Amino acid sequence: MSDSVFYQGLTLLGFLALGHLVLKHTFKLLKGFRVHILSRWWRVNLKKYGGWAVVTGATDGIGKCYAKELAKRGFNVVLISRTLEKLQKVAAEIEQQSGRKTRIIQADFTGGAEIYPKIEEGLKDLDIGILVNNVGMSKAAPTGFLSSGDLNKSITDMMNCNVLSMLHMIRILLPRMVERKKGLIINISSEAGTHPYPRITLYSATKVFMDYFSRSLNIDYQSKGVTVQSVMPLMVSTNMTLNTKPNLLVKTADDYAREALNTAGLTSRTSGCLSHTIQSFVLDLFLAECVMSSKILAWIARRTLRLLLRIRKVD
Template identity: 35%
Template structure:
């Protein structure tokens, strides 16, 4: 057997092994209950309280409900007190769990000492962070650009890192006794590639992923799960309340699926459909995504969805009085 024949046999074997391993990993995502089983007491064994930021609506609200249904007391955090009070009332009535409300605006400066003071005496086991500033195309006007950058960085980067630090200190105290804890940071599927029109938002979510993965590597031996969750389509106000289908989930369904993967690694897309979408997105040549017709179509689509979301929010406010 000559060198070239040996080379191609080795190369072929390597390719088969590589894709075989990827197929095996994919099959694990198909059967989370088999590969990543969670005992009924999994979440309550983490601690008494779960802190959920951005929990007045959408995915954050769904996480708060889901964790309460699993036996945890909940701290809900957002900037609108009326919405938080309503969520707290609904969670309490539906689950019987205690709910603590903390009103704060994560786009602002110097808010963390007060948050830390209100959390310091709680036996916290889980932090779920959904921090979201709507995606914008960066404007050329200096004042508008600086305002947008500050809001996105404060909310999606600074607050996420600060809250992780505050909660980690709480977790560490109790981990001495129980050796468990969990932090779930919600990223976004569009962070998979450089994404035009969502440039600043997508970049901030890349920070969420890398920060979470780095922390998991550092503190895994302490018994703390730190995971980045990167969803694609979820029907929320900021997504224009798109109709749900096999790709676009309701917040409740997405949270139900994603909680099955909390022990699946330092990053997950939260569902098998969104995992496939992530793989497909990374295979599309960037020249296609960056073509002017594609970018213009994407921009028009985003504008339409934001307008629809604003109208629906206004309508629900009139009907419900608290949305």
């Protein structure tokens, strides 16, 4: 082969690679524009999924705001959470503000399989179109895996609350959605599920599980009319993040839930809002492209968590 043919071949390969990159990023930009900007006015009609929505962890933070937003968009809402007084208060608030019906089910999701018959009974006779698996817990402070107090209990609690709850709620509701050939399942994972996050190791691992499970399930059931969306927020100002002051990077739970719900039906995997999508893109570049050592990653995780959560010492 002559040199010139070789160099022409290389040039062609270069152009093809460049074309592929340009097309890929143009498509991403256009999709991002549709999902995060146009969706503010041009929304998917979620009512096509049914009359009721179910939200777990619905008495505070992101879950409460999803429940309120769904009611605003015409859904009756089942609220499932741990504290009865808070459930009654949020249900009354929603009914008063939106005129929609609510139903409350008290359950502690740190429990095992024994808590689900009561939930199943509470959901039996409803036309449920949307399930939001929102409930989740993290450690009180970001520390090493072994520094969690009663490790035995904290492992069980977090696995049950973050992972088992999603699986059982889907076990209960997916067959009914498949039968009706329509349904939307929204699983609230986290940016912490996109890369290994030292200091919040178990939490991060539960969120990876949620994300991968959602993505596979979506592929399996989309053809049966059921869409599964993995939502991966960064920082939202809630009890979990010690109500960190909202700013350009940190969303209020109200804004986050409204923007995230706008993306439902448009994308199966999202950071949920424009600000978090941009932050996730930058983090991705930084973490993936810089091939950082785990020591640097652990240092950055500690500094970020200290800064954001105003914690003096992270061991």
